[in-house]
Amino acid sequence: MNERKAAHLNHSELWEQWKEHGDKEAKKQLIEKYLHIVEYVSGRLAVGLPKNVSKDDLASNGVMGLIDALEKFDYGRGLQFETYASWRVRGAILDGLRQGDWVPRSVREKAKKIEDAYQHLEQRYLRTVSDEEMSHYLDVSEKEFQNMIQEVAVMSIVSLEDPIREEESETRLSLLVDEKAKNPDHKVNEFTLRDALAQGIDKLTEKERIVVSLLYYEDLSLSEIAEVMSLSPSRISQLHSKAILRLRATLDKQRDLLMRKD
Structure with missing residues (x-):
């Protein structure tokens, strides 16, 4: 599917194109649509963290969690993706913090x-x-x-x-x-x-x-x-x-x- 056509798809159609047909452009648009979840979760977790913890690293790990959520989410069950994605994003950020051993x-x-x-x-x-x-x-x-x-x-x-x-x-x-x-x-x-x-x-x-x-x-x-x-x-x-x-x-x-x- 070309970008011009994908731009005119509604929300459910984007999910269908991505899940049923593996359309990469639809996936890209879904990522962009839900980036606010990464911004919100990483912003909340950043409060109280040491200054040596990069906010960009938090967001980067969060994006990986968002992509993982898009890969594993079953849109056909009619569940709220935002709730599911928030847990995945949060988990990815926390995993990154643990692996970084940021606490002395x-x-x-x-x-x-x-x-x-x-x-x-x-x-x-x-x-x-x-x-x-x-x-x-x-x-x-x-x-x-x-x-x-x-x-x-x-x-x-x-x-x-x-x-x-x-x-x-x-x-x-x-x-x-x-x-x-x-x-x-x-x-x-x-x-x-x-x-x-x-x-x-x-x-x-x-x-x-x-x-x-x-x-x-x-x-x-x-x-x-x-x-x-x-x-x-x-x-x-x-x-x-x-x-x-x-x-x-x-x-x-x-x-x-x-x-x-x-």
Whole structure:
């Protein structure tokens, strides 16, 4: 099909030409039509990332995710491509970040130390622990603890997107959404982890719950949440980091229990 003819095709006709006839020009137009998804997702993920992470690299990985979505999407089922593509684009960008190893080892170790502290103290007291209690346990001042939280904030952007187990593709965030039916044993474990996640969210402070809700359910950016809550972006980032570290600790504890049962 020539470019002039393709230019006059409507949306459904472009999908038909691409999926049924493999028309490259139709595919090109679909890519151009949905580039705004890449711009939106990469823009949201860029918030809070270190300056050494190139926005162009994020967008480039996002485009690869968009192309992958176009390749695999079944347009005949009448589903929303935008929703499907957003997850593919997001996944491609996060994969690129992980492969680039953009978080220094020292930051990862610090995040793990805080996560373990949350898990230990909340298991001991069976409640949400305060910053003062965390500082005392870690043997640092409250100001130093706040600085630690701020330093590991960049890790929390992909924390819920990380695999529950290194050898698996299932992520913590996938526990929040319905998946295709799986075998009974897997389902039991999944429901157990989802219940643990729900309990973990209930134990967050009110402000932490609001941040998690606005970010992951209402799809607001950190800067938008800061405006809604009348707090600084850095404070929102800090609340988000603490919430994610608490939830990681809760899920990792439950995961270890399930592994011991297996």
